[in-house]
Amino acid sequence: MRLSVDPNRVLSDLRELARFGPYKTGVHRPTFSDEDVAARRWFAGKLSEAGLDSSIDGIGNVYGLCPGPGPKILTGSHLESQNHAGWLDGALGMVFALEAARAIGRGVDVAAWCDEEGHFGSFIGSRSFTGLLEEAEIDRLANRYDGTPLRDALARAGLAGVARRQVEPGRYRGFVEAHIEQGANLEQSGLKIGVVTAIVAIWQYRVSATGEQNHAGTTSMARRRDAGLALVRLLGEIDRRFPDLAGPASVWTTGRITLEPGAPSIIPGKASMLFQFRDANPAVLDRLDAELRRLVAEASAHGPCPMEIEVLGQSRPALMDEGLQSLIAAAAERLRPGCSVRMPSGAGHDAQYLARVMPAAMMFVPSIGGISHHWSENTADEDIVLGAEVYCHAVAAALEAA
């Protein structure tokens, strides 16, 4: 199969998209900001130019639907960015999807899932499409930075009262999303294409210790119940124990530690931390969960500060479709032999929700220095172009297989 993938068109579309909310060498395009809404309209226009029926639905998803009968493959990613972040995260997958629609010319639907970056909620666009977002949740959600209700943001974008599109049963043979890796595995191994095997589960916790707030000068070390120290000791145990129990791709992170009241001369009476781990293997997730609970219980029993553990979220790993994985790997092998590797995705993506309603797959291109969620995020032009070729050929192959 010969496809008319146009490298210059891909790169120039990406650069044009990066002009919506430019920030240093990246973009600042939060969901439903003026720049984001303008980018959605611009992208809808590009979809129309490509011959698709374009629309923006009541949750902000942008669609380009291929008219006519026959099997369809759904493609896409997201348009908004993290705050002050990179120009390719999401945008790359959107332009690849657009190019696939143009290059293949039939059977390719395109979707930009709204707010993958979570300014208002958690994957509201793809969850809306897959029937997992209730109106009541939309009523409740607000911008996590400035508190703007999601309803107000939707109204401001002209989307109040607009229907939300849901997946049309039987229309799709699968969903394929391209994305930057956001890690350094491809770069470090000199490879160009990551074929995603699964999107990891994220298990998130808040662990809190309760001590006794007291004067840091007059309270002897023996008498103290220092909640901050209790938490530091727990973290030391996690640091010692987790490597033995983790899988080869497991990651665990303490993103925040809060000591109360947080004053230099006051022994913390309360301390809490946000802790998470990720893996694609349910057995590993269960093992890490059990060990965390054991360490917290042990620290709590040992004293002097009782501890509590609260589950903030326990998602499930999303397995990518084996058939689609093979088609991506085969396209990569044909275009650049030996350039691809199978790997899990450590980050969450809309594909994890699409995988609940249809075969889904993801493909990664290298991130320079593994950097993401930062304005300096980048990918070499030649890697972008190779990625677009592989993506379009994989989507075309999926359509043929269908």
Added chain:
Amino acid sequence: MRLSVDPNRVLSDLRELARFGPYKTGVHRPTFSDEDVAARRWFAGKLSEAGLDSSIDGIGNVYGLCPGPGPKILTGSHLESQNHAGWLDGALGMVFALEAARAIGRGVDVAAWCDEEGHFGSFIGSRSFTGLLEEAEIDRLANRYDGTPLRDALARAGLAGVARRQVEPGRYRGFVEAHIEQGANLEQSGLKIGVVTAIVAIWQYRVSATGEQNHAGTTSMARRRDAGLALVRLLGEIDRRFPDLAGPASVWTTGRITLEPGAPSIIPGKASMLFQFRDANPAVLDRLDAELRRLVAEASAHGPCPMEIEVLGQSRPALMDEGLQSLIAAAAERLRPGCSVRMPSGAGHDAQYLARVMPAAMMFVPSIGGISHHWSENTADEDIVLGAEVYCHAVAAALEAA
């Protein structure tokens, strides 16, 4: 010597003072709040009633000066409270000083040092009196909670343009301050009077680690430079090493830990902590300082996150006058044999600045449960009364010795 110390007068004055800014069983009387200014005026009135020349100077210090010739002992503490804190911290020392002036009838000057609790600065009242506060610092200071410039607060209290009183050379034979212990040493040993040997030095630091902010899902454990984890490991080393190097009364505290950006799914790129230790022994202070620097340097060299240590303050221990200590101990022994013990003060007090310009001493009464800087702070009435008796006899003895 028989002194007419009046227990009921002491207790009723304390209870009346607690009506300025009542909060639960304690008080909320921040420096230059309406309640604090009213308390200063009320106290000045009590000093006048006691036959002293009362005034409030340009930094907010309240003075009651004994007219006439002869040796003088300076007494006092502070009137303002920490936010939502106890009714005795500062107030006890003020009412004891007032009672000493009344009971002894001659030679006792009383001073309430403004803002010992540090709402605007660090010991501005006693530093002003001892010549250690420049006008430029007053220009610069502002309320740490609401940002009100100190100049504005002084003007609002009617003190703009009022002269600041400084110590009159040769007037005083010494300064004696009574205070609640704020710790539990007296209570746990069943003793009633703490004779303070020294006010400890506080050495304060900010330690920062610089890592690489990155995605908590896509960055493998091996590739991470997690600034938060680096700090947690350093704190583990401090926790292991300090007990061997510390003196018996040393205390060390991490009051705040900040991870940046502090999000659940982002590996902290920066982490910092406020760390302090206290001791009255310069050799111990030097040893802990050296060990802290060694551990930071080691962690920094070991990697992967370089660390910096910044000194925020290194005060010096203030030794209390031996002669005055003996007079307090003797008064305690006479009134209640075996009730006193010598001990360092782990908290800072105005006496540490007075000690620079005259012999200074401090006396503690027990704190129930060792609680302070909390509205539930308290001392048994009988302990307050015994403390007032010991205090007045010690001040009288100091006057006689003079």
